[in-house]
Amino acid sequence: MKGLVRKAIKVKHDHPILSIPAAMRVAKFTNKEAEDRTLQQQVFCMVSPPAKQNNIAKSPSSPTLSTPSSPPPVQLHQVKKLQLSSTQAQQKRVNNLSLQMKRSTAHNRATTIYAEEMKKPDDEMTLSTHKVSELVFGEFGVHIHKRTIQHEVAAGRIYVSPLKQDMKGNFPALTFQHL
Secondary structure (H helix, E strand, C coil): CHHHHHHHHHHHHHCCCCCHHHHHHHCCCCHHHHCCHHHHHHHHHHCCCCCCCCHHHHCCCCCCCCCCCCCCCCCCCCCCCCCCCHHHHHHHHHHHHHHHHHHHHHHHHHHHHHHHHHHCCCCCCCCCHHHHHHHHHHHHCCCCCHHHHHHHHHCCCCCCCCCCCCCCCCCCHHHHHHC
């Protein structure tokens, strides 16, 4: 049976305008087997669309161009998004909220540590933003980028939750006060 399926795949590659059942009949499947939806699915899943070639490659006047020797790439099916049950959706919301709180706490801790380091004289500073980021990662398991820490401390947002990306034109209250 596998040999017949391979034959049907080869026929379908050689003659892309044939339907799957017609390719199966050409490959010596019986009419009953060619109408079997399960066998049609096996052949269909193994067949990928033929490779599109330029007209230049097909012309006999250009001997330097050749057709690709490798088989065409396999088309992957798009994964269907699963509908969550109400319990699963609620659990996902709870997990997302706890992750958001964890990230917010890590962000607050990172900005606080770096702000305290900035208050020290230059000769006493021991923690760079990279080290603060590693320290927070070890404590919370959340990576806060060093440029984010520097930017937030420079803007005066110390021990403040990260700003939510807002629509252009809307200013957070702290930014509005600095204007």
